[in-house]
Amino acid sequence: MKRRTIGTIAVIVALLAAIAVPGLAGAGQGGTGKAKKAEHAAVKVAKKAARSAKSNGDKAAKKAAKKAARNAAKAARKAAQAARKAARKAARAAKKAARASGETTGAAKGQPKAKLEKRIANVTAARGHRFGAASSNLTRRISRIAALAVAVDSAGGDVSGVNAKLDEARAHLQTALALEDDAIVALRAVADAPLGERRAAFRAAKAKGRLAVAELKATRVSIREAARALRVIVGDLRSSDATGTVDAG
Numbered sequence: 001m002k003r004r005t006i007g008t009i010a011v012i013v014a015l016l017a018a019i020a021v022p023g024l025a026g027a028g029q030g031g032t033g034k035a036k037k038a039e040h041a042a043v044k045v046a047k048k049a050a051r052s053a054k055s056n057g058d059k060a061a062k063k064a065a066k067k068a069a070r071n072a073a074k075a076a077r078k079a080a081q082a083a084r085k086a087a088r089k090a091a092r093a094a095k096k097a098a099r100a101s102g103e104t105t106g107a108a109k110g111q112p113k114a115k116l117e118k119r120i121a122n123v124t125a126a127r128g129h130r131f132g133a134a135s136s137n138l139t140r141r142i143s144r145i146a147a148l149a150v151a152v153d154s155a156g157g158d159v160s161g162v163n164a165k166l167d168e169a170r171a172h173l174q175t176a177l178a179l180e181d182d183a184i185v186a187l188r189a190v191a192d193a194p195l196g197e198r199r200a201a202f203r204a205a206k207a208k209g210r211l212a213v214a215e216l217k218a219t220r221v222s223i224r225e226a227a228r229a230l231r232v233i234v235g236d237l238r239s240s241d242a243t244g245t246v247d248a249g
């Protein structure tokens with residue numbers, strides 16, 4: 001709109017310039033010829049100004065149309081993003097509701113009993129292999145430290161604290177094995193639980209399994225403390241032997 005106004009003003013200015021040309025106000029054909037030339041020049045300037053104004057107006061209109069298209073596309077993208085976000089939120093809510101009702105995948109899902117029993121068998125087998133390997137390793141470490149404690153005791157060291165930690169480790173290990181057996185039994189019983197109670201049964205079995213793992217960790221802690229105490233005793237014996245050798249010398 002502004003560009004069109006500028007073009008109109010240019011036409012008016014050109015016409016005023018033609019009217020105000022000196023020498024055109026006198027009478028006679030010479031003056032009339034000059035007036036016509038000036039008039040033609042003014043008309044030519046006016047037409048040029050009009051074309052320029054129209055061109056500028058078209059450019060402005062095109063620019064405005066492009067801007068409107070960009071804004072519309074941007075609004076469409078935002079709307080699509082909002083729709084996708086709402087869909088994801090609804091999917092999460094539906095999944096959460098399904099979990100609450102015991103209809104999710106896994107041990108709590110209402111799948112055929114034979115399929116569920118097979119999955120549970122695979123889980124218990126893998127768990128039994130890992131747990132068995134860990135407990136065997138801990139048993140070997142207890143036996144090795146106990147043998148060293150016997151040798152240190154024969155050398156005159158007081159290993160009562162070491163033996164107490166080893167007894168503590170053995171107790172933790174026995175508790176871990178018992179809890180693991182309970183967890184395996186509970187896992188196998190999930191398939192026989194009513195459909196609406198399978199999820200709760202599965203959670204209870206997992207809780208027992210976590211307790212078993214916690215007892216294994218406690219076993220490792222007791223073994224490390226026993227080994228640390230034995231190293232201190234051996235260090236003291238070496239120091240006393242070195243002192244005795246120096247005194248004897």
